[in-house]
Amino acid sequence: MTQAQKTVINNIMGGAHNSLGEALYANFPYDGGMGTDDYFQWEYFTALMRDPAAVGYVFSTPAADFDFNSDVALYHYIEQYDLDKDVQKIYATNNEFTESGWSVMVPPDETDYSAIRERGAKMMVVHGTSDAVFSVQDTINWYKALQDANSNDAEKFARLYLVPNMNHCGFGPSTDNFDMLTKLVDWVEDGTAPEAINASVRANNAELPADWSKQRTRPLCPYPQQATYNGSGSVEDAASFSCKAPE
Incomplete structure (x- = not known):
């Protein structure tokens, strides 16, 4: 692998971080099931074709303004995504959407059962x-x-x-x-x-x-x-x- 490829893989497996180096999500382990069609489908194809629309339309408040049927628009959304500013939209609300995407998906106290x-x-x-x-x-x-x-x-x-x-x-x-x-x-x-x-x-x-x-x-x-x-x-x-x- 080239150094550029190694950098990309390490960034993926290390989990998302903001500009301060703070983890926004957990890391992913290097595991024995990585070299499979299913892994490739979710990690690379879906990440480019489905996830931008999910993040932009389902999880962000307000919803993103781009054509989710356009591959070019999907790629542009990914390229322009700001892990400092845009991530905050996952937790945001407004007059129309009084619950954030995050609060809908995650219980108020993840350890209170x-x-x-x-x-x-x-x-x-x-x-x-x-x-x-x-x-x-x-x-x-x-x-x-x-x-x-x-x-x-x-x-x-x-x-x-x-x-x-x-x-x-x-x-x-x-x-x-x-x-x-x-x-x-x-x-x-x-x-x-x-x-x-x-x-x-x-x-x-x-x-x-x-x-x-x-x-x-x-x-x-x-x-x-x-x-x-x-x-x-x-x-x-x-x-x-x-x-x-x-x-």
Whole structure:
């Protein structure tokens, strides 16, 4: 890669910053699911063709004034976007739009789930570590803050599961085929807290490495635990792995 290409990639993976160097969003990890069609679609094509219209028309107050059907206009909007001034429009309101785009999408207190906790409801959150749309690091930061707000007992009502190499809602060289709904029902109705979730590959996933078995399985572990090889048994079998906290 050229130095210019490296600079662009580092800027993307480092997350958006304003001119003062303050982070406007979390960084993205360099992960094993980056070299996929789905990752490319969201990170590069969608970022040029869909995101400008979403930011300009849905999330900004007042809405941007450009033709979202014009590729030239979309590119121009991106080129002219000011991470100091234009970002503030995401939080702005006016007489017509009394709620900002940000307030509609984000709860007033991102760590206050006391109503859910007190009524016995449960949450199971899943996120692919190679999601090109929403950074998994942002979700991890949220869950850590949730733990802090609940005296490190948040796992009693909310658990986070990360899927290695999985892209946005699926795909990538990953075990992205799993059933969390049954585990959630068992947790709510029977009080059986979920531990490892058995996950498998999708046999029709064209982006699986050639040396992966079409029957590969892995345990998805509640964060911060990670699937760790036991030292014996088939690497294609979830039974050969255990969920362990990182050292």
